[in-house]
Amino acid sequence: MLTSILERSGLLTVFLTLAIICGAQPVAKFNASPVSGCTPLLVNFQDSSTGNPTTWKWDLGNGTISFLQNPSVTYFNPGQYSVKLVVQNSSGKDSLIKQQYISVYALPVPGFSAPVRTGCYPLNVSFTDESLAGSGSITEWFWDFGDGTSATSQNPSHTYTN
Numbered sequence: 417m418l419t420s421i422l423e424r425s426g427l428l429t430v431f432l433t434l435a436i437i438c439g440a441q442p443v444a445k446f447n448a449s450p451v452s453g454c455t456p457l458l459v460n461f462q463d464s465s466t467g468n469p470t471t472w473k474w475d476l477g478n479g480t481i482s483f484l485q486n487p488s489v490t491y492f493n494p495g496q497y498s499v500k501l502v503v504q505n506s507s508g509k510d511s512l513i514k515q516q517y518i519s520v521y522a523l524p525v526p527g528f529s530a531p532v533r534t535g536c537y538p539l540n541v542s543f544t545d546e547s548l549a550g551s552g553s554i555t556e557w558f559w560d561f562g563d564g565t566s567a568t569s570q571n572p573s574h575t576y577t578n
Contacts, residue, residue, distance in 0.1 A: 442508070442509065442510050445465050445501075445512060446464055446465070448499070452520070453519075454523050455491065455523060456491065456492050457491045459490075460488045461487050461499070463486055465501070467505060469503035471483070474502075476489045477517075494520050496516040496520075497519075498514065498516055498517060500513045500514075521550060522550035528544060528547070530542065537577055538576065539575065541575075542571070543571060543574070557570050563577075
């Protein structure tokens with residue numbers, strides 16, 4: 417009955433015309449790649465919003481604001497970053513915040529000690545790994561002893577013959 421009243425009054429045509437002209441209100445959606453890694457971490461953001469937005473405003477969590485549809489940013493400091501996207505068109509606007517979406521890990525800091533560093537050859541030197549793991553754990557080592565030899569153990573010993 418409502419449809420027939422609207423058809424007779426011409427309002428149905430007006431409503432349909434307005435819906436087509438105005439379009440749909442946008443709905444903010446996005447993803448990123450990669451979402452985690454060691455610093456410096458280059459992240460590419462991809463807008464997947466619906467409703468044909470015409471403007472974008474990104475707060476990438478590290479002080480960077482972008483108005484591009486698909487921005488990229490490099491995260492230099494370890495931590496977790498929340499990202500916000502605001503999309504807009506003539507029908508309205510919408511926003512989406514992904515909390516702690518980007519995880520940036522600290523790199524390990526290499527370090528070692530050797531109690532004996534000078535002496536007559538053949539000089540046997542025992543090395544002790546004192547590296548700081550950063551945000552993860554150290555699972556591999558590579559030692560270059562400077563004389564054409566190397567080792568992959570955590571705390572190697574090496575004899576210098578020259």
